Amino acid sequence: MNRIEVFESRYPFDTERVRAAAIYCSDGRLGEQFDEFLQSYLNLPRYDRLAIPGGAASLASHFVTFRESEGLLEQLRFLIDVHQLEQIVLIAHEGCAFYSDRLKISPLQLESQQQIDMRKALQRVRAISKQVQIRGFFARFTHNGKVRFEPVQL
């Protein structure tokens, strides 16, 4: 029988918010890389996470993601109000299965569709908040198994 024990995290709880959120795909194989990029490179420790399949795809007015879209917008509205967000980072990633399997986007059009979707997502977020700063990035796999983050012009 499994014993259920209490676990205490080695990370202390910091009450301060950085007033930033990231919307990215829930693909757990990229979790460490997303954290490193956001926390270390963009200097956003303790950023709020909105990890959902396809990331910003659900804000891009695809017919099949209507329900996800409404839910994600509600969550964003809450975070912008209550956590007083000042910036939102959108990250799409290469070879996202949400695009190929759920949205049926062909591999050849995948990346350009992801860029279009990030721009649409920006418009949706703008409709909620005029002040919040929005940035977009594309996570690309390198030939030696690393992940590289490139800025996307929104």
Ligand SMILES: [Zn+2]
């Ligand atoms: Zn994905």
